[in-house]
Every structure is written in C-alpha cells, then in structure tokens.
Amino acid sequence: MKTILWATMTANGNYAQSSPDNPPKKEAWADFVTHASAAGNFIVGRRTFEAMRGGGGPGPFGEVDIVVVSKHAADIPGVKIVRSPQEALAYLRQKGHRTALISGGADVHNSFLGQGLVDEVIFNVAPVMEGKGLNLLIDQDHYRFKHVELLGCRPLGGGVVQLHYAIAR
Template sequence: MKVTLWATLSANGNYSRSTPENPPRPQAFQDFERHARVAGNFIVGRSTFEGFAARGPNPAFASLDIVVVSTNSPAIEGVHVVSSPSEALELLEQRGYTSALLSGGEKLHNAFLAQGLVDELVLNHTPVIEGAGLNIHLPAGKHQVGELLEMIDLGGGVVQTRYSIKR
C-alpha cells in the first residue's frame, strides 16, 4: 500500500500550529481535502482528529474512511479506531484501498516514519515563523533519502514540495 504523509510546516520547519491569530491557510486545507478525496481515506491521531471535529462536520469528509490511531481512545462514531500504524494500514487494505493518506499529528507521523511505512511526503510550507515546535523526525542515528518529485505554489504564500521516499 502506498502511504503519503501530508503535513503543513512553518517556514522554520515546525509543524504549523493553528491558533485564532494564525488560522490554517485555506490553500493548504483545500489541498488536504483534495488529497483525501483522491485517496478515499485518511489516517489521523486522536488529538488531531479532535481538532478536526471541533471545527464541526466537514461535508468533504462524509464519504471518506477515517482511521484514528490511538492506544487509549474508546470507539468514535463514524470513524475506525485502531491502536497502531500497521493496524491502520491492514484495515484500509481489507477495505480495498491501495493508498492511504497520513494526515497527522507529529507522534503518528514519526511512528510511521520510524517503522519505514511512508512512501511519499507532501509538505506544505507556510510563510510563518514560529517559536520552538514539533518536527518530523526519525529515531536518532536513522535517515531516509527522498527524491523531489514536484514543487507547487498553492497561493497565499504556501509552497508545496512532494518527495518520494525509498522504503
């Protein structure tokens, strides 16, 4: 199964944080919706899912298979809850998918990367500089080499880079 890690980063490389003073860039969120519709699914951590849910129902997500990875969440109506990255991929494969969109957060992204489960990175770089923050990283002493596939100006100062990652 092809796994695409999708993330929005600040100009200084941290995960871009959404606050009332710094809301998500609409260009990045529209791109996420587009990627999710193409995949038909997305995988997300519990905290990130709760952030999505707090915004209210999103009609763009109504027909998607949403998989929440959490080791301590009870069932959540309308989504699949699993306890590991491999369970998330197994569930989507059983449902007939050949690709999965990994949408967040930091702990989940890094767990997929540490287990060598990511085939592609889609990184949206916003024109915001933040203080210390969360980052995409591998365990100490590990590295993966990516190949630049594409760079796109999404508008609003958001630049997207897409990389393939060798497993």
Template sequence: MKTILWATLTANGNYAQSGHDNPPKKEALGDFAAHAKATGNFIVGRRTFENMRNASPAPERDAAGSPFGDLDIVVLSKRLREMPGVHVAASPREALDYLSRKGHETALLSGGADLHNAFLEEDLVDEIVFNIAPVLEGKGLNLLLDPNIYSYKGVRLLETKPLGGGVVQLRYAVSQD
C-alpha cells in the first residue's frame, strides 16, 4: 500500500501549531481535503483527530454529524480501543492492514508528529507532502528520525507548487533503501 505523509510546516521547519490566534491556512486545509477525497481515507493521531472534529463548523457536517463525509478514518491510539465513527488501530501496521482490507491502495497520514514519526520509524512512508506556511514559530514539533534506525534518509523531489496565500507545497518520494 502506498502511504503519503501530509503535513503543514512553518517556514523555519516546525510543524505549524494551529490555534485560535493562528488558524491553519485555508489553502493547506483545502489541499488536505483534496488529498483525503482522492485517497478516500486518512490516518490520524487521537489528539489531532479530536482537534479536527471539534474545529469543524456545524454547516460542514454530514447528516450523521461527521465533518468528514464517507471517508474511512483510522485513529492511531495505544490507549483507546474504540471511538464512534472511526476505526481505532494500535499500530501503524494495523492501520494500514485495516485500510487495505477496505480496498484502499493509498493511505493518507494526516496528523500528529508522533503519528508521522511512528510510520517513519517503521519505514512505512512512500511519499511526503509538505505545505510550507508563510510564518515563523519559536515553538513546534519536528519530524524525528531515530538515529538507531536512520542516520540519513534520502528523498527525491517530485513536485513543487504554490497553493496560494503564500503556501508552497513540496512533494517528495522517500527512498526505500
């Protein structure tokens, strides 16, 4: 299964930390929605999913109350066993196996530095999509490669494109060596 890691970073390389005072860029959110619709799914960490679900305005929710329509959503959590409206998986491999059984050929990893790092540690990422937001932040999380697993991991630039609003997207293939 092809796995795409999708993230918005700041211009200085940190994960963009969205909040009331600094909402996510609409261009990046639109791009996420397009990727999720194309794959028909996304995998997300529990905290990120709860933030996403709580931030969605009521008019964008479907009849069942979900802002995500008919997407297959997998929440990665070692503590939770179930959550209404989503599948809960305890590991990256379990999440991918579930989506594969549902007939998906591509999985979208959408949020949480811990989630992204877990997939990278298991060498389960085929492609990375970074949306670079035109902001600098003095705090934030980073993608971290475990030095016991990788001292260096090559990527190959596949595409760059402006999304508007100063957001630039970089798409990379991850070396599988």
C-alpha cells in the first residue's frame, strides 16, 4: 500500500495552524478533498479530526473511509478508531485500499514518519509565516537526513504552492 502524507505548511516551515480567525486556505482545503476522494480514505489524529469536523456531519467525506488514530478516543459514528499507524494501515488494506492518505496532525505525521511508513509527501506551502508552530520530526534523537525526490510542484492559487516528493528508502 502506498502511503502519502499530506500537510499544509507555512512559508517558514511550520505546520499552518488553523483557527476560526485563521481558516485554512480554500485552495489547500480543496486539494485535500480531491486527494481524500481519490484515495477513498484519510488517516487523522483525534484533535485534527475534531477541528476538521467543526459542526459535525460528514461534510465532503460521505463516501470516504476516515480512520482516527487515538489512544483515548471513544467511538465516533462513521469513523474507525485505531490505536497505531500499523493498525490504521491494516484496516485500510483489509477494506481494499491501495493508497492511504495521512492527513494530520503533527503527532500522527511524526509517528508515521518515525516508523518509516511514508512513501510520499505532499506539502502545500501557504503564503504566511508564523512565529511559533509545530514541525515534522524525522528522528528526535539523531541528526539524520531523509533524501527525497521531487515528483512535482505546482501553484494551487491564492499564493499556495504544492510540493510533491517521494521518500527514498
């Protein structure tokens, strides 16, 4: 199964923090919906899922398998709760998916990356800079490089630029 990590980053390399005062760029959100629909699924952490869901309901994801990785989440109707990245991927394989879209947040991304479970990354770079923020951490104990190959880059509009990389194994 191919795994794709999808994230929106700031121009200075942090995760773009969304809030009611700072909603996600519509171009990045539309791109996420397109990728989730194409994959037929996405994997997300509980806090990020709750922020995405907002007022509740399936939103644009009625036909998409949503997997929430959480050690403590209770049942969420229409969503599969798992405890680990491996359990998330096993569930999606069992459902017949060939691609898994890992949509966030930082803890979920870092968990998948730290365990070597990511084949590709898609970064949508938003035209903002933040004074503080969360980052991707490949290995917190050692300074190691992860080489990547550029698969593509394109403007999404609204100043958002998408970078698509394959992770060298």
